[in-house]
Amino acid sequence: MTGTSGMLGSAVVQCTPASLQVIPFTRADADLTEWSAVERAVAELSPQTIIHCAAYADVDGCTTDPQRAWANNADATRLIAEACRENDVRLVYVSTDYVFSGTKCDPYTPEDEPDPINVYGESKLVGEQAVAECLEDYLIVRTQWLYGPGGRHFVEAVIRRARSGQLLRVVCDEMGSPTYVCDLAEALWLAAVSELTGVVHVTNSGFCSRLELAREALDLAGMSSMQIEPIRSDQWPSPTRRPLHAILNNSRWIQAGYPSLRPWQQALADFIGSYLLA
Ligand SMILES: NC(=O)c1ccc[n+]([C@@H]2O[C@H](COP(=O)([O-])OP(=O)(O)OC[C@H]3O[C@@H](n4cnc5c(N)ncnc54)[C@H](OP(=O)(O)O)[C@@H]3O)[C@@H](O)[C@H]2O)c1
Numbered sequence: 001m002t003g004t005s006g007m008l009g010s011a012v013v014q015c016t017p018a019s020l021q022v023i024p025f026t027r028a029d030a031d032l033t034e035w036s037a038v039e040r041a042v043a044e045l046s047p048q049t050i051i052h053c054a055a056y057a058d059v060d061g062c063t064t065d066p067q068r069a070w071a072n073n074a075d076a077t078r079l080i081a082e083a084c085r086e087n088d089v090r091l092v093y094v095s096t097d098y099v100f101s102g103t104k105c106d107p108y109t110p111e112d113e114p115d116p117i118n119v120y121g122e123s124k125l126v127g128e129q130a131v132a133e134c135l136e137d138y139l140i141v142r143t144q145w146l147y148g149p150g151g152r153h154f155v156e157a158v159i160r161r162a163r164s165g166q167l168l169r170v171v172c173d174e175m176g177s178p179t180y181v182c183d184l185a186e187a188l189w190l191a192a193v194s195e196l197t198g199v200v201h202v203t204n205s206g207f208c209s210r211l212e213l214a215r216e217a218l219d220l221a222g223m224s225s226m227q228i229e230p231i232r233s234d235q236w237p238s239p240t241r242r243p244l245h246a247i248l249n250n251s252r253w254i255q256a257g258y259p260s261l262r263p264w265q266q267a268l269a270d271f272i273g274s275y276l277l278a
Contacts, residue, residue, distance in 0.1 A: 003054030007151030102243025
């Protein structure tokens with residue numbers, strides 16, 4: 001498994017099924033942009049499957065440092081895919097709604113043509129293409145709006161800001177499905193041992209705006225009285241254009257017989273109760 005010191009990767013390690021063994025892999029074990037390190041690790045460890053969670057996932061960072069984005073998201077993923085091909089290893093690659101522009105009214109299906117609008121989305125898409133070119137036994141799992149223990153993410157930022165009494169200005173025109181890494185981690189283990197190939201979309205059920213997510217998080221954290229100033233995405237200071245409506249249709253995953261992830265409100269309540277209020 002790659003990226004195991006990251007937010008999603010550490011959740012995947014935490015919920016390893018008893019019947020399976022995980023080999024956690026961080027940057028300290030190998031820099032995934034170096035072919036010799038990747039090739040040696042995959043050949044020596046000889047895993048059945050690699051769950052590839054490592055990425056440069058800082059969206060604004062990718063915009064300001066595109067070289068780092070291409071190296072870590074596109075080039076490193078190609079190296080891993082090539083090493084998987086050489087060693088006959090299945091690859092589960094975690095990707096993102098950012099491969100889409102977010103201009104479609106309906107939720108995106110895996111068959112929809114990607115059309116990224118920023119460097120992060122472009123570099124993740126090229127990573128996807130490398131996986132599909134190199135391998136037959138692969139699954140690309142696109143997901144969205146992750147949050148969970150230990151990570152820096154939107155939910156944590158809203159609660160932290162509210163606790164420090166700072167004004168909250170939150171975007172009201174960006175829609176998505178907030179997804180709890182612990183729920184996604186369980187799905188990734190199912191994906192790892194499945195025979196499903198190609199692309200699937202996996203998020204918690206339902207969707208909302210950033211503003212609705214912030215409101216729900218504050219209510220659950222006992223800060224209902226906290227005011228939020230709604231703003232449009234073009235009023236938020238950011239170097240990056242973001243997809244406004246890149247909701248992901250999960251039906252391929254569900255039709256393949258896998259459980260749909262619980263509604264986002266239930267998962268958020270679980271996270272806030274277990275970690276932010278604990
Ligand atoms: N966060 C979201 O909302 C979101 C949404 C959709 C999809 N995703 C995808 O989900 C996956 C996990 O995201 P996350 O939020 O958990 O990210 P994260 O917390 O930033 O973790 C990413 C991990 O990848 C490691 N990494 C990056 N480049 C590496 C390299 N060259 N060699 C070795 N390790 C490297 C990082 O190590 P260092 O800390 O040492 O750099 C970090 O531990 C990514 O593929 C991301 O694209 C995320």
